[in-house]
Amino acid sequence: MYPSTSEGELIMAIAAVIAVCVVLAVLAFLVPRLSRHPERGTQRTLGAGARAGGKAPGFLGRIFSKPFHSSSRAVSRSGSAGRRTRGRLPF
Secondary structure, eight states: OOOOHHHHHHHHHHHHHHHHHHHHHHHHHHOTGGGHHHHHHHHHHHHHHHHHHTTSSTHHHHHHHHHHHHHHHHHHHHHHHHHHHHHHSOO
16 A cells, blocks of 8 residues: 555655765765765755754654754765765775
8 A cells, every 4th residue: 555644755755865865975976075065055954954853842852853863964974975985096
């Protein structure tokens, strides 16, 4: 059967974060200096979501902001991995 709307939205959000990570890794590999601006913009957007989720009281604030923090960490790692791989090439 088809997933419900909330499951479908969750799958689309995960797919979007994965797509952004792949695009940033490729961009960081091809043009390392120009990849920093899109990476920072993506992290700024995810940071805004984390701040909005963190405004919930107590334990819920941590739960709602955690997906944004982990997505921001994944974006940072994919960008740095692309730049690191480019730096290791012999040419």
